[in-house]
Amino acid sequence: MSTTKYLQNLKSDLPASIVVFFVALPLCLGIALASGAPPFAGIIAGIIGGIVVGALSGSQIGVSGPAAGLAAIVLASISELGYETFLAAAVIAGVIQIVFGVVRLGVIGYYFPSSVIKGMLVGIGIIIFTKQIPHFFGLDKDPQGDWMFFQLDGETTFSEIGKIGEFISPGATIIAVISLAILLLWSNVLVKKSKVFHLIQGPLVAVVVGILYYYFTQDNTVYGIANEHLVNVPVPSSMDDFFGQFTFPDFSDLGNFSVWITAFTIALVASLETLLCVEATDKLDPQKRVTPTNRELLAQGTGNVLSSLIGGLPITQVIVRSSANVQSGGRTKMSAIIHGFFLLISVISIPTILNMIPNSVLAAILLIVGYKLANPKTFAAMWKAGWRQFIPFIATVIVLYFNFLAGVGVGLAIGIVFTLYQSFKNSHFLHKKEAEVDNQHKIKMTFAEEVTFFNKATILKELDSIPEDTFLEIDVRNTVYLDHDVIEILEDFGTKAKNRNIYIKLYSQRGTVENPDSFIEFFKRKKLQSA
Known part of the structure; x- marks a missing residue:
């Protein structure tokens, strides 16, 4: 860029x-x-x-x-x-x-x-x-x-x-509720009113309001915010004190096997x-x-x-x-x-001001981030995508809550089992031909009978290598199963293709469509994706 x-x-x-x-x-x-x-x-x-x-x-x-x-x-x-x-x-x-x-x-x-x-x-x-x-x-x-x-x-x-x-803590709770109200008002109402509210972000306003609340209530024993409820950044008293916070590695124990185990x-x-x-x-x-x-x-x-x-x-x-x-x-x-x-x-210039930010204000910001990531609509969409998508999804969600890597591992294992079940007959997933026709670069991709997420990396690489101003034909007339992951790759590519002036023509058993608005909806209608 x-x-x-x-x-x-x-x-x-x-x-x-x-x-x-x-x-x-x-x-x-x-x-x-x-x-x-x-x-x-x-x-x-x-x-x-x-x-x-x-x-x-x-x-x-x-x-x-x-x-x-x-x-x-x-x-x-x-x-x-x-x-x-x-x-x-x-x-x-x-x-x-x-x-x-x-x-x-x-x-x-x-x-x-x-x-x-x-x-x-x-x-x-x-x-x-x-x-x-x-x-x-x-x-x-x-x-x-x-x-x-x-x-x-x-x-x-x-x-x-x-x-x-x-x-x-009454004070921490009050400013948290105020901050959450500011964030919701900003994102749902004010940003639609003026471009000014795009430039000045709600979280920044919430933090400034939080600092002001702490400053004006710090002597109030009921509604003030105690120091343990504030951000705690180290405050160096001098530049020597600042540089004294740096620690340097000790390489004298590299013969210790535990060092190498830790490194790997x-x-x-x-x-x-x-x-x-x-x-x-x-x-x-x-x-x-x-x-x-x-x-x-x-x-x-x-x-x-x-x-x-x-x-x-x-x-x-x-x-x-x-x-x-x-x-x-x-x-x-x-x-x-x-x-x-x-x-x-x-951390060099304003650590004292940073230490006036209530943790509850930052919690309000992260509540919004967490909700957007775990939006209930995602659960509904995965349910509609079929049980082969939903079961690895929900297994990952549940187990990851207790252990990150275990959650990913369980979801991956379930996904692999489902994929192997669909993939046992698959030998070749993609044939690609290139030609120059009437001074235009033309590429034809023919998908095989079954395409799974194991083919995801290669398909993604092939699509990203397509140059601008190309006429792309995608042939799925012989395809009876197309994995949801591959469909999503095609969906994302459809968005990028418009920006790169790539013209797409899609052939299927039930007809031909040019520059489809949504690959996901198209393949759902054609029932190429297992439910």
Whole structure:
């Protein structure tokens, strides 16, 4: 994307970066706390994830930072190795990720069914929503970064919610309700009234109102907000104090086998989480752009090396930040990069002001993000898509609520069983012919009798390689089963084809259609998709 296009989209990216900044700030601190690391380590990871990974990544809307999914691994590793030796293992993990990218292992992400990806999004949305309910009412015993159902403080998500009545804070609750009202009014009413409300985002207004509420009620013993209900950013007293927060890795214990086990574990889990988030984030992208996964692994590996060298936590692409970016109108990678600079500038220049932001205001923002991810309409759509889509989807949602990787693994296993059942007769899924006819480039793709999500990566690659101003014929006259994942790829491609002046002619057993408005609706009528 050219510099001009980045500048043209800045009016959307700048407000989005502010929202992502306010979402990322407490998560960086909370995940550091949940990981047993210094709070500043989370800030470092957020800054590197925004500026460095954002610049190197091929994703236009993905946002990277410290990962909640790695918190348990990091906590155990720090306890076993010590923090400086753990940082050395994290540096090695980053190098391993770079190797993964060089040998092109990024393609693994394409082999996850869309039902599992959607289940992951919905499951994370439910986790975000339920985890923020206690913070909304001022119960901040559980750190913001503790996303596990069985929490590090001995509670569970449900038991924490059940204790709200015992610890409710009137001041935190009042400003949370006000903030939620502002956010709903902004998104449902005001943005439709004037372009000004697109430029000035509701979350920013909610945060400013929250700071003012704290400032004017801080001496009120009933309706004021106690310090434990506020954001807690380290406040250095001098530049020497600021630079003294950096920690450097200790490479003297590389002969310890546990260091290498930790490095490979972090590299594998971080890469898998990133690839899953890339797949999910691409589905959220209104422009249906495709992130180059090998480049993403290179970017993540580089970010992890740099973050660990100066005392930061491991980094992955994070669906919470990425979805907040999309929901707030972010269009290019500039929103991720700018949010990284906001983190850097804020911890240097205005940490005292940041420490006046109530956690309950940030909880209100995340409640909206969580609801949008776990929208009930998604459940209805997956139910209508058929039981082969719904069962892996709902299994992923339920199990992921208790364990992220287990949820994805269960959903994937169920999806593979269903796919193998449909795929046993399939030998060739695609034939492609190219020709020049009347000075126009013409491509014909013929699909086989059965096409499954195992063919997803190759079909996606073939479609993305089609040049502009091409006449594309897609022949499904011999196809009796077309996997829902492949149909979604065609649906997304149909949107991109209009922008690239690609003319599509689709042949089926029951007729021919030119530039179909919706591949999903077309194939549903033709009953090529198993119910």
